[in-house]
Amino acid sequence: MxxxxxxxxxxxxxxxxLTSHExxxxxxxxxxxxxxxxxxxxGQPQPAIVRLVSERGFAGAVLDAGCGTGENALHLASMxxxxxxxxxxxxxxxxxxxxxxxxxIEVEFAAADALQLERLGRRFDxxxxxxxxxxxxxxxxxxxxxxxxxVTEHSGTLYVLCFSDEGPDTGPHPVSREELRAVxxxxxxxxxxxxxxxxxxxxxxxxxxxxxxxxxxxx
Ligand SMILES: C[S@@+](CC[C@H](N)C(=O)[O-])C[C@H]1O[C@@H](n2cnc3c(N)ncnc32)[C@H](O)[C@@H]1O
Numbered sequence: 001m002x003x004x005x006x007x008x009x010x011x012x013x014x015x016x017x018l019t020s021h022e023x024x025x026x027x028x029x030x031x032x033x034x035x036x037x038x039x040x041x042x043g044q045p046q047p048a049i050v051r052l053v054s055e056r057g058f059a060g061a062v063l064d065a066g067c068g069t070g071e072n073a074l075h076l077a078s079m080x081x082x083x084x085x086x087x088x089x090x091x092x093x094x095x096x097x098x099x100x101x102x103x104x105i106e107v108e109f110a111a112a113d114a115l116q117l118e119r120l121g122r123r124f125d126x127x128x129x130x131x132x133x134x135x136x137x138x139x140x141x142x143x144x145x146x147x148x149x150x151v152t153e154h155s156g157t158l159y160v161l162c163f164s165d166e167g168p169d170t171g172p173h174p175v176s177r178e179e180l181r182a183v184x185x186x187x188x189x190x191x192x193x194x195x196x197x198x199x200x201x202x203x204x205x206x207x208x209x210x211x212x213x214x215x216x217x218x219x
Contacts, residue, residue: 060125
């Protein structure tokens with residue numbers, strides 16, 4: 001990967017800093033989508049998200065941060081919600097847009113850095129993070145949480161589905177309950193309503209990997 005001053009030289013949004021995951025792997029996120037489906041790209045929405053929206057409903061405008069190839073965003077949009085999916089991987093966004101066209105679903109996909117969501121100049125009632133939070137290391141998380149706060153309406157809801165550190169066969173970036181509670185706190189505009197055990201399906205786990213489904217309110 002070519003790198004200048006810590007930014008991707010070929011990034012369409014010049015000035016985006018490499019994430020810890022990109023520095024660790026030496027590859028831009030986009031590369032995950034070049035040679036067939038990525039490990040998390042299960043070709044359907046995450047069952048935990050399908051259940052979540054059917055049981056609780058999602059309110060208002062929805063942002064899917066780190067939408068990948070768009071299955072969750074497409075599912076939510078197919079239920080009549082207004083959805084914007086953002087990602088830094090242009091290849092994933094192209095696949096997501098193609099699926100939307102093929103399925104005749106009205107949904108918006110845009111390239112944007114989840115660490116700088118304020119640049120969108122928009123606000124959302126519901127924000128979904130399915131598999132993005134756990135890719136950020138401890139140094140990145142406060143900035144990500146502030147970025148999320150900048151686009152979430154007061155009293156809005158953030159849902160985070162991330163790998164958990166409990167149980168056998170944990171995913172590659174396990175997160176503890178305490179880590180979630182520490183970073184989403186009252187001092188930075190959030191109140192954790194619930195952190196429930198769930199599963200994240202991947203292409204390499206027969207029954208998914210242990211996950212947390214966190215419900216977090218913007219105050
Ligand atoms: C583990 S994947 C999950 C994708 C999708 N949510 C899903 O459930 O299939 C994480 C996604 O976050 C995207 N991503 C990573 N860092 C990002 C950032 N700073 N801004 C926006 N998207 C990012 C990656 O390109 C990737 O598509």
